[in-house]
Amino acid sequence: MYKLRAGIAGFVTLLILTPGVVLAKNYCIGGFGNPDFVFVGIGFKVPAKGKCTPWTGFVALGANLQTAGVGCTSSDGSNLSLTLTTGDQPQGWAEIDAISLSLPSQTGEDSGQYIASSSVSSYLDTGIVGAACSTNTIPAVTQGGAAPDRKGSQ
Amino acid sequence: MYKLRAGIAGFVTLLILTPSVVLAKNYCISGFPNPSYILVGIGFTVPGKAKCKPWAGFNVEGNYPTAGMGCTSSDGSNLSLTLTSGNQVGGWVEIDVLSLSLPSQTGDEAGQVLQSSAVDSFSATGISGGACTTKTIPAVTEEGAAAARPGNR
Numbered sequence: 214m215y216k217l218r219a220g221i222a223g224f225v226t227l228l229i230l231t232p233g234v235v236l237a238k239n240y241c242i243g244g245f246g247n248p249d250f251v252f253v254g255i256g257f258k259v260p261a262k263g264k265c266t267p268w269t270g271f272v273a274l275g276a277n278l279q280t281a282g283v284g285c286t287s288s289d290g291s292n293l294s295l296t297l298t299t300g301d302q303p304q305g306w307a308e309i310d311a312i313s314l315s316l317p318s319q320t321g322e323d324s325g326q327y328i329a330s331s332s333v334s335s336y337l338d339t340g341i342v343g344a345a346c347s348t349n350t351i352p353a354v355t356q357g358g359a360a361p362d363r364k365g366s367q
Numbered sequence: 368m369y370k371l372r373a374g375i376a377g378f379v380t381l382l383i384l385t386p387s388v389v390l391a392k393n394y395c396i397s398g399f400p401n402p403s404y405i406l407v408g409i410g411f412t413v414p415g416k417a418k419c420k421p422w423a424g425f426n427v428e429g430n431y432p433t434a435g436m437g438c439t440s441s442d443g444s445n446l447s448l449t450l451t452s453g454n455q456v457g458g459w460v461e462i463d464v465l466s467l468s469l470p471s472q473t474g475d476e477a478g479q480v481l482q483s484s485a486v487d488s489f490s491a492t493g494i495s496g497g498a499c500t501t502k503t504i505p506a507v508t509e510e511g512a513a514a515a516r517p518g519n520r
Contacts, residue, residue: 263504265409265432267423282451283423283434287506294430294507296453296460309460309481311431311453313507324458326481335458335484 239270241346242295242312245323245338249274252297252310253348254284259316263288271351272299291316293343305329312341319343393424395499396448396465399476399518400491403428406450406463407501408437413469417441426452430507444469446496454517456507458482461517465494472496480517491518 240257243250254270265285272278282297295312306329314321323338394411397404408424419438426433435450448465459482467474473495480487 263502265423265425265504267421267434281434283432285425285430285432285504287430288503289506292430292507294425294432294453294455296432296434296451298434298451309451309453311455311458311460313430313455322455324453324455324460326460328481333481333484333486335482337458 238345239348240343241273241348242314242341242343244341245325246336251348252280252299253346254280255349257284258345259293259319259343260284260286262286262290268295268297273348273350274352276301276303277351286316293319312343314341314343392498393501394496395501396450396467396494396496398473398491398494399478400489401518404518405501406433406452407499408433409502411437412498413437413446413472413496414439416443422448422450425504426454427501427503427505429454429456429505439469445474446472457517459517463518465496467494467496476518478518482517487517489518 240254242252251273252270253273254268257266257268257270260266263286265283268280268282268284270280272280278299278301280297280299282295284293284295286293293314293316297310297312298307300307306327308328309326311324312321319342321341323341325336325338327334327336394408396406405427406424407427408422411420411422411424414420414437416439419436422433422435422437424433425431431452431454433450433452435448437446437448439446446467446469450463450465451460453460459480462479464477465474476491476494478489478491
């Protein structure tokens with residue numbers, strides 16, 4: 214009985230001491246022309262008014278597409294803007310997304326620049342939505358999995 | 368008298384424990400062909416020799432987040448930065464590759480503006496960097512977006 218109590222006490226203590234693990238949340242942005250193209254910012258939270266927070270994450274698509282950038286909340290708190298750069302090595306493209314989300318709704322638009330084959334293609338997506346999420350699986354890059362990958366605009 | 372001393376001691380302790388608040392400074396880069404295009408790196412300071420620091424900040428023209436990196440050469444003569452900014456409403460992205468001589472913190476830039484499915488490359492001289500206290504991030508508005516331009520115009 215004593216050991217059981219000690220074990221429970223130890224587990225509860227562990228939970229208390231590691232809230233970052235227990236409550237870990239990421240931030241997802243979806244609603245792109247390609248519905249499978251969802252940005253996942255690891256541990257990202259909407260910055261406070263007049264603050265910027267670095268974004269490191271990935272795209273929850275069929276390959277390990279890493280994304281880096283920054284998100285800033287305007288000083289009046291009405292808007293969250295993000296500039297995110299994503300690369301797909303197997304498919305040979307990079308994409309830079311300029312996203313603007315109204316606050317507190319966290320909905321808005323994206324102006325994307327898709328760069329591949331020595332050219333750039335600009336596009337606009339509406340209906341972009343951001344929210345906390347628990348997505349945390351980073352897909353591996355495989356030759357088979359890489360083929361279906363698409364940019365955010367399609 | 369005791370309370371006064373305790374109060375002063377407490378205030379001094381507060382100052383010591385919160386230097387980031389008291390001494391908070393950002394780093395601004397200006398001198399672009401568009402004089403309103405000023406990049407603000409929040410909390411950024413010139414890295415030591417052979418060091419690099421991430422840049423996270425914004426553009427004073429609007430809430431256009433800027434992300435990138437700055438590195439000081441091992442001989443301490445040069446600070447180079449690669450910074451990417453995005454303007455959602457304006458529909459453009461700009462990649463600024465900057466080289467500033469040290470300790471003057473002045474130099475040149477090679478910029479790439481991506482907009483309307485085209486790339487516009489430009490170069491600029493007279494770029495200067497320095498510590499600044501600019502910290503207000505403008506909101507994105509249709510009016511503000513219309514006026515905001517890339518660094519090259």
